[in-house]
Amino acid sequence: MSTLADVAQSVVKGQMDKVKEHVQNLIDAGNAPLDIINNGLIEGMNVVGVHFKAGDMFVPEVLKSAKVMAAGVELVKPLIDDSEEQSKGVIVLGTVKGDLHDIGKNLVNMMMTSSGFKVIDIGIDMPPEKFADAIREHKPQILAMSALLTSTVYAMDDTIKYITTEGLRDRVKVIIGGAPITQEFAESIGADGFAPDAASAVDLCKELV
Amino acid sequence: METKFKVEVLSKEDCVRIHEASLKILKETGVIFHGEQALEIFRKHGAEVDGKVVKFSQKIVEESIRKCPSKFKLTARDKQRSVTVGEGLLIHPPGGEIFVSDLDNGRRKGTLKDFANLQKLFQACDDIDIAGYQPISPEDVDTDFRGLYCTYESIKHTNKPMLSPMQLDNTQQMRESLELMEISFGGKGFFKDNYCTWQAVCPNSPLTYSDYACDGIIEYAKWNQPVLIVPAPMAGITSPAQIMGTIILQNAELLAGIVLAQLVNPGIPVIASASTTFANLKLATWECACPETALLVVAITQMNRDFYHLPARVQTGITSSKLVNYQAGYETMQSLLLSALAGAQLTSQSVGSMENLISVSYEKLIIDTEIVSRIRRILQGIDTSEEAFSIDLIQELGHKADYLWHDSTLELCRAGWQPTMADWNSYDNWHRDGSVDIMVTANKKVKEILANAPDKIIDEQLEKDLTSYIKMVEKNR
Ligand code: B1M
Numbered sequence: 001m002s003t004l005a006d007v008a009q010s011v012v013k014g015q016m017d018k019v020k021e022h023v024q025n026l027i028d029a030g031n032a033p034l035d036i037i038n039n040g041l042i043e044g045m046n047v048v049g050v051h052f053k054a055g056d057m058f059v060p061e062v063l064k065s066a067k068v069m070a071a072g073v074e075l076v077k078p079l080i081d082d083s084e085e086q087s088k089g090v091i092v093l094g095t096v097k098g099d100l101h102d103i104g105k106n107l108v109n110m111m112m113t114s115s116g117f118k119v120i121d122i123g124i125d126m127p128p129e130k131f132a133d134a135i136r137e138h139k140p141q142i143l144a145m146s147a148l149l150t151s152t153v154y155a156m157d158d159t160i161k162y163i164t165t166e167g168l169r170d171r172v173k174v175i176i177g178g179a180p181i182t183q184e185f186a187e188s189i190g191a192d193g194f195a196p197d198a199a200s201a202v203d204l205c206k207e208l209v
Numbered sequence: 210m211e212t213k214f215k216v217e218v219l220s221k222e223d224c225v226r227i228h229e230a231s232l233k234i235l236k237e238t239g240v241i242f243h244g245e246q247a248l249e250i251f252r253k254h255g256a257e258v259d260g261k262v263v264k265f266s267q268k269i270v271e272e273s274i275r276k277c278p279s280k281f282k283l284t285a286r287d288k289q290r291s292v293t294v295g296e297g298l299l300i301h302p303p304g305g306e307i308f309v310s311d312l313d314n315g316r317r318k319g320t321l322k323d324f325a326n327l328q329k330l331f332q333a334c335d336d337i338d339i340a341g342y343q344p345i346s347p348e349d350v351d352t353d354f355r356g357l358y359c360t361y362e363s364i365k366h367t368n369k370p371m372l373s374p375m376q377l378d379n380t381q382q383m384r385e386s387l388e389l390m391e392i393s394f395g396g397k398g399f400f401k402d403n404y405c406t407w408q409a410v411c412p413n414s415p416l417t418y419s420d421y422a423c424d425g426i427i428e429y430a431k432w433n434q435p436v437l438i439v440p441a442p443m444a445g446i447t448s449p450a451q452i453m454g455t456i457i458l459q460n461a462e463l464l465a466g467i468v469l470a471q472l473v474n475p476g477i478p479v480i481a482s483a484s485t486t487f488a489n490l491k492l493a494t495w496e497c498a499c500p501e502t503a504l505l506v507v508a509i510t511q512m513n514r515d516f517y518h519l520p521a522r523v524q525t526g527i528t529s530s531k532l533v534n535y536q537a538g539y540e541t542m543q544s545l546l547l548s549a550l551a552g553a554q555l556t557s558q559s560v561g562s563m564e565n566l567i568s569v570s571y572e573k574l575i576i577d578t579e580i581v582s583r584i585r586r587i588l589q590g591i592d593t594s595e596e597a598f599s600i601d602l603i604q605e606l607g608h609k610a611d612y613l614w615h616d617s618t619l620e621l622c623r624a625g626w627q628p629t630m631a632d633w634n635s636y637d638n639w640h641r642d643g644s645v646d647i648m649v650t651a652n653k654k655v656k657e658i659l660a661n662a663p664d665k666i667i668d669e670q671l672e673k674d675l676t677s678y679i680k681m682v683e684k685n686r
Pocket of ligand 1: 098443
């Protein structure tokens with residue numbers, strides 16, 4: 001017999017075979033698919049998050065856990081009808097125009113995804129128009145921008161202004177981050193929030209949606 | 210002066226293996242170049258170009274390396290201060306830092322005044338050989354003109370050799386900065402016959418040159434100015450977690466850049482550099498301060514200097530510390546001493562940089578010059594001449610401890626190295642003098658230098674020429 005705790009445990013330990021086995025057992029035993037996801041797989045990632053914040057897990061281990069969780073979700077997904085399938089929210093994420101730094105953004109993506117958000121990563125060097133297009137197409141609750149250069153942080157301002165003139169500003173909360181960003185700067189350009197690291201970015205998103 | 214002793218982490222065979230592995234990657238996997246102009250140049254010279262991927266033959270790579278001089282003169286406005294890059298150890302300023310700090314005002318965003326102040330410090334500190342660059346980003350200047358204003362302030366406050374600012378966002382800005390600098394050297398055409406500056410070009414690891422990086426190589430090579438190539442992979446994130454794999458990857462990136470530079474301007478000096486780090490995989494961050502990074506820096510110096518005979522620059526003497534404290538001190542010394550002992554000929558970020566290149570401290574900058582000075586002394590090694598053996602003296606004095614009174618000591622008593630920052634006093638004397646911390650000593654020194662620095666070291670005419678050039682640029686934008 002497998003339990004939800006077993007599923008969570010396999011996610012924490014990054015055990016691919018085990019997670020599949022436990023999830024399958026639970027499905028066969030008639031557990032509710034959403035229960036397996038929320039109280040097994042995501043619960044496991046929550047524990048991973050705690051370990052990561054405490055410095056007990058390394059990023060590649062977190063990534064492995066995230067992969068394991070995703071494999072578990074894949075097994076359960078066919079059993080959920082679309083109306084039921086719910087993510088915590090949709091986030092459009094990208095590095096702003098002129099900026100090629102993407103490691104921080106990718107980390108933010110990983111942490112958001114493994115906390116149950118659906119992340120649309122539009123990539124690096126993204127002009128305001130591309131962010132606007134992505135809002136129209138994916139209807140996110142949150143627009144998340146990353147920048148690492150003192151010259152490109154202003155592209156965040158440009159993007160916010162652009163989506164405002166396009167009438168899209170009210171549809172999303174805007175969060176920003178990256179080494180040069182401060183809370184003060186975030187406020188000055190009218191962003192809804194700033195996070196200094198990937199884990200706080202997730203907390204921020206949870207607050208905002 | 211070259212050191213008589215050396216630190217090595219690679220054997221000769223290892224170097225050959227790294228070279229061969231790099232050639233294999235260059236030939237089979239190739240390197241992406243996003244710049245259309247670069248791709249055109251490669252096509253014209255018969256390199257295999259498939260989309261944006263360029264593949265290199267052993268021949269073109271090795272021919273290109275052979276064309277690179279192993280040293281060259283970097284001309285300063287004050288000719289006395291010109292230096293030979295590729296000989297001895299040269300120190301240049303930090304670059305790209307986002308925040309600035311000092312004891313009085315704490316950590317904050319930088320201004321053009323900070324930029325100018327830092328240039329004044331570079332000018333005043335004998336242990337810093339090269340000035341300019343971009344130790345802080347001036348937030349009070351419009352981003353379009355930041356590079357230009359940085360260039361102007363550097364010219365205004367130093368006559369040492371001068372590096373181009375980091376944030377020249379496109380070829381137009383590069384050109385403007387170069388033109389402004391050329392004015393300071395006496396006008397158009399000076400750069401054709403003199404090497405005076407360079408800009409840092411970073412490939413986007415793994416194995417990719419952005420449009421912007423291509424422009425950096427092509428523009429500077431066209432101006433007949435040296436090309437600096439700085440691969441910056443983070444082991445485990447943008448290159449293999451194996452140190453050796455990371456060395457090979459960054460080496461392949463370097464070689465690809467060298468080929469481009471030599472195709473644009475055969476014989477142009479290329480400074481081989483690395484800001485390669487062993488990532489902190491706990492957080493997936495670029496980490497300058499791990500011992501593995503220090504080892505990487507030694508290995509890369511061996512490859513660049515001893516194997517390829519290229520001027521070898523490394524990013525070294527850096528710290529993750531948020532404060533100027535014990536950690537900052539030992540992390541700075543760890544890699545700087547090792548790379549100096551490996552024979553690094555040029556170092557960047559070794560004076561003042563903190564927090565993995567995120568901030569620069571006025572006080573640390575001054576304290577670090579003492580580290581440099583200590584290392585320079587260590588590099589001199591010891592005098593092993595017959596005279597230095599002092600056998601006569603040992604026999605003359607026999608068992609008497611009278612060396613302090615002896616003329617031979619009198620003669621040499623000022624020859625020993627002395628600190629300018631460290632406190633070598635006894636506890637009682639230190640306490641009597643106010644129990645001063647090194648930060649306070651450094652802060653005082655900073656203020657003294659700034660108080661004594663002239664408002665500008667250029668004459669009225671040059672200032673007029675420079676400002677009218679800047680006005681012209683601003684008007685035409
Ligand atoms: C939406 O919500 C959020 C919330 C939180 C968010 C967020 C979004 N985004 C990030 N966060 C936050 O969460 C993450 C962790 O939890 C954190 O993300 P980070 O991205 O900060 O952290 C990453 C996990 C690890 N950190 C990194 O990946 C960045 C490390 C440093 C060393 C760095 C690197 C590696 C690179 N660089 Co660049 N680079 C530097 C960086 C200095 C530093 N220590 O940060 C910095 C940012 N670079 C700089 C420079 C100068 C440059 N770089 C350039 C290029 C590169 C490389 C290609 C070599 C490489 C990038 C590789 C890549 N794929 O991203 C050039 C610019 C290219 C361009 N147009 O973008 C170039 C101009 C260098 C050159 N001459 O070519 C400096 C800034 C200059 C300035 N004043 O603006 C710099 C501080 C280093 C320096 N001192 O020179 C948080 O900031």
